[in-house]
Amino acid sequence: MRLVLGSASPARLGVLRSAGVEPDVIVSEVDEDALLAQLDDATSAEKVTALALAKARAVAGQVPVEEGDVVVIGCxxxxxxxxxxVGKPHTVENARARWERMAGRHGELVTGHALVRLRAGVVEAEISGHATTFVTFAEPTPAQLEAYLASGEPLAVAGAFTLDGLGGWLVEGIQGDPSNVIGISLPLVRKLLAELGVEVSDLWRVPTSG
Incomplete structure (x- = not known):
């Protein structure tokens, strides 16, 4: 089986690789802002799940017909x-404003997940869901915050922080799945794969001895 990650996120790819899976990567071209504008009254979970499903479907449409059994993951x-x-701040000013609001407080990191299974280019099934992790933020000093902003890391990540990078110094604790904060929930993906009839262990790339 071929696993395709429909995301440009190096963090998501890193989580899967660390968990023994080596996916191919195809980046979707979904207009997130346009889709969110259509979901103005939806809940947080509904919004991120809709975006994940749109990405998975878009990438599924790029998988060559000659490919055999394929599962596409969108997040x-x-x-x-x-x-x-709130999503990616993109600018230092936005990231600074986010941190001034988040410091010493709590937030919920919500990740939508969508899986599409194809056989010979034909969609056989799709499934989606979301995971939520409760995050407690530290209160960085002005110097620490400016150094973090200057690193560029918080500009391109949801919520203007990471757990697996420099931002990990500024997180006091979490309640829930840590991999979800990084961008892809391994427990949820395992459950969704099972719903599609796929055992996650069949995707592991375990080195053989000898």
Whole structure:
């Protein structure tokens, strides 16, 4: 079976590789802002799940027909803080404003997941779901925050922080699945794969001895 990750995120790819899976990567070209505009009244979970499904479907349409059994995974992560859903800040100014709001407080990192299974280019089944992890943020000093912003790391990640990089120094704790905070929930993906009739152990690339 071929596993395709429909994401440009090196963090998601790293999680899968560390868990023994070596997926191919095809990046979707979904217009996230346009889709979110259509989901204005949806819940946080509904929004990220809809984005994940749109990405998975878009990437599934790029898989060559001659490929055999393929599962495409699409994900989308955003941070819910005070009922407002925020994604990547993109600029230092936005990231600074996010941190001034988040520091010393809590937020919920919500990741939508969608899996599409294809056989010979034909969609056989699709399934989606979401995972939520409760995050407690530290109160960085002004110097620490400016150094973090200057690193560029928080500009291109949901919620303006990471758990597996420099941002890990600024997270006091989490409740829930840590891999979900990084961008892809291994427990949820395992359950969704099972719903599609796929054992996650069949995807492991375990070195053989000898």
């Amino acid at each position: 989308d992560s955003m941070l819910d803080i005070d009922g407002e859903l």
